[in-house]
Structure formats: structure tokens, C-alpha cells
Amino acid sequence: MMRIHFSVDDIARTRLVAAPSRLAVTTLSMLSLSHPKPAPVGSWRWAVRSELRHADSARRLVTAICALEGPVPAFLLSARQGRGLEDELAQLLSTPMRTLQANMRHVADWGGLPGPFRHITEGGGKAFQALAGSIRDYHRVAIAPHWSAVHASLSADLAMKARVLCEGGIEQLLSGLHPRMHWRSPVLEVDSPFDIDYRLNGRGLLLAPSPSAFPSYVPCHPLDEQPTLHYQVGKDRTFRVHPAVQTGSPLALSTLLGHSRATVLEVCAEGGSTGQLAERSGLSLSSVSEHLTALRDAGLISTLSIGRTRHHTLTDLGTQLLRYDFS
Template structure:
């Protein structure tokens, strides 16, 4: 178990990432690629004999074992600003950090001989690694990035609603069962026993479509980061939720409630639910009065988002 220890200052500084991080998604998708049944978006990389595909994997898979430790330098904080910024930061990793982290990795897994030049910080080796990461991202995550980003934004909206309405502790309670808030400690299901003291630095929570379970940076001296699996809903789940809500709310209002993921504007809500603009506004007002929806004006638009109660209703309703 990982125990994350908070102070009052840490709760104030705890935040949710703006969205999916391309380098974290790259590394965690490499974990999933090694599963027996990977995400369909990754299946193209499982066919042997294609040198264009196998080249990047020959370099990346030894650094990202299916289970356990992988180097923190593969997921620099700069990656949150985009894949290009992340790759630049990766190529600028200090030699001492490369050597230390690859030594830890080599103590747990056999490594190919070329890793020695990477541990020595040779610019050519770092460029080759960045090129392998970039190629894998461009061919796999890049074409699916809109879907990945959309899932992360939907999940983030859920967390922020809890934050706005109840504060950081209320938000931390939304991550169960793998992450349980027992003030002042967040208990995280983890393969090793570990304590992480935030010491006033706060915690960055990063949603991930490819994370199997929560994962944190190994080096406690780095900015505290915890990546967690997004709460995904399949088309079958959505259909079941609609069937369960329709008798309670009526078919139109149920459709409006279900269309509220990602804090849409009234215009976007009307389009998603297939109703007129005035009807969307009216139904949103009724749902807001019931405590299921909150609405905030931004410039000339009004954005609507699920409250924790509305999110809980969508999660729990079944036919």
C-alpha cells in the first residue's frame, strides 16, 4: 500500500491535471501492450516482422517492464504541455539521474548493452530514445488522442465538481476503491509498502486511460504526482443508465442528464441530447434545482456540469 500523507497546506495545493499527459500515456500504454488482450488501438504493434514497428519497441520495452519499476525520467513534468515539450525534457535529463534510475532498473531486470550509452548521457542515445518515443506516440496514441483526451476531461470534470462543492477532501473521496481517503492520509492500492510525505508541496492527480491502477513517481524528491485510471463508461453502460433513468426523470430529461459529461455549454447540451436550445436550458434548470447539475456563466455562454450527486446517480442507476 502507498500512504500519501497530507497537511492542511497540501490539501490547498492538491490539483487535477488539465488532462491526459502524453508521456505518461505512452509509458502506461506500453504496459498494456504487453497484456494478453491489449487495447485495440495497440494491437497493431503486436504483429512481429514489421521493422518499422518493432524498432521503437526494441528500445522502449526494456525500459518499461510489464510490471514494477520504470525510470521516472521517461515521464518528465514538461510532458503535460505536449509531446514535443516532454521529449525535449527527456533529452535534457541530467547524466546523474539517468545513471541512478537505470541502475535501479538494471538491478531488477536484465538490460541490453546499449543502455550503457544511455546511462552515460550520450546525446546520440538520448536522441534515439526520444525518436523511439515520438514514433510510438505518433503511430499509436496520436490518431486516438482526441478520444483519450475526451475521457480524461470527462473524468476531470467529475473530480472538479467535487472539489468546487466540497473541497479537496471531498474530491479525494471520489477515487475509491483503489484510493481511499482516511484523513489526513490517502491510502492507495500499491504493489509495495511505501509512505509519501507531501510536506506542503501538494499532490498532482493525473487521469490516464491506460493505467491499470494508480501509479506514483518513484523518487519522492520529485514533485508529488499520482496517475490514476479514468472512470470509463462503455456504450452498454450508457444504454443501461438511460433505461434506468428514463422512468424516473422522463426520457428527455434523462437524455439531458446523461449528456452532461465534460461541462458542455447550453448549445452543446442541446445538440448532444437532440433537443432545442430552450428545452435544454429548461431541463438543465430543473436538474439544477434538484441538486444534480451546477451551472456557471463564462463570457456569453453558460456551462453545465454534474454535481457529485448527479454523478453518483449516473454511476449507480441500472435497469
């Protein structure tokens, strides 16, 4: 059991990430491959394990991540989302070496460092570049084909959690993060393989959704400026994508709504003005406005006028429509 202790300052500074991080999702998905149960034929784990046979560097990285006896290195779980994986890898590669080495010492205290991480402390920048390349190879095989569905589900959860925060406050948000997390003020109890008391010391907690379960419950790094807790979205299941995405056929949502309207619904998961949604979707302003009207009439989005700007968010019905099964 991990017990995260909050002070009044911690409560005030606890917040949600702005958007899902590709790097964090990529890293956490690797731990799902260590699930003891055999992977059913056709499942995400089965498909990825098959692909990894032909991706040596990615396979070595997964082996190293799954061999860790303690927490995953904090720099691989950064919640600083970028415009894409390359943007987040650039942020990763800009991490000062002294920060990396301090992180490695913390991980090593739990039971040693597997090869790729030990090489970073020994080989410096060249080994770090090699690690980034392995992440890139793994992401291409395991995450990139499914990112649209993953992003939609996590963004919808963030939008729903934001409404809980606005309507019920931070304690209601902490009370409903996950069935395996229990808020007993001023402590958040997290079902975890690590028996640890973690004190935030006034830094607050950054809450980030993840499609994976077990990997989310790792101790936060003590040197983090603001610690991040990656909570699993939905039921306690192994990472998996929606079957429609898994087989490469068109998304069921696109079949139901049409590709453009489904795209507008997906970008609404993060909320935004009409102009912002047009920019994210790549559609014209007039086309987005037309789709928003149809989605609003169907009860899938709600619109709030703030001055001359109209801000759009998903309704509960729209959120449920975007949810996918990650078992």
C-alpha cells in the same frame, strides 16, 4: 500497498493537472502490453503488438519499460502537458543530465536498468535523443490514431473531478479517485505491487488521469518538486480504445451530433470561454456559439456568465456521452 501520507500543507497544495499529457499516457500504455492475458483479436493490445513487429526501436522501448522491476523513470511520466507530443519531447530533452542520472539511480535501486535507460547514463545526449525517437515511433503506432477519444475521456474526467473539488473539497476528491484507492485521513492507501510508505513532506500531490490501471500505482520519485499520482479512469481494465476509433470508422459521437458539434462538445471537456473553445476547435466564433446553444438546450453543457465572459463546461450528461470504454 502504497501509503501516501499527507500533512496539512500537503492537503492545501494537492491539485489536478490542467490537461492530459501525451507523454505520460504514451508511457503508461506501454505497461498495458505486459498484461498476462492473451490479447483478443481486434483489441488495442492485439493491434499494437502486430504493428510493433515492424517498429524495432519502439518494440525495444516497450520491452525495456515492461522489464522494470520498480517505478517507471519519472521523466517519462511528466504531467507538463504541451501543445503536442513534439512539444512534450522537447521539454523531455531539456531535462538536465544530473536530474536524469539521479532519476536513473532511483530506478536502479529497485532492480537494475534495462538497456535503453542504462545507455542514457553512459551515452548522454545521443542516447537520450534515441530514446525520444523510440517514444515517437511508439506513439505513432499506438496512441496517435486514438488520441481524440483518449483525450476526450481524460478531459471529461478532469472536468468532473474539478467539480467534485469545488463542491466537496479535497478530501471528497481523494475519497473518490478510484475503487482501489482509499482515503483514510491523513493517508491515501493505493493498491500497488510496492509496499511503501511515501511522505509528501509539504509538496502536495499532483493528480493526473490515465486510461491505464496497473501502471498508475508506482511510487513517486523522491526528488520530484511535486510528486504526481496517475490514477486510472473508470473501472480497473486494460487500456483499450472505443471500437469505433479502433476500426478507423467515424466516431459514434460524430455520427450522432455531426463532426463540428461533436468537436465543440469534446473541447468543452476542458472548459473555457466561447473564444477559447473556438480557438481549440478551429471553428468560427459564430459557429461555436450556435453549437453551444444546441448543446446547452440538450443539457450537455452548462454556461456561467462571469462579467462579459461566458464560461462553458460539460454537465454530467455531457461527460457521460464523452466517456469511452478503456477495457
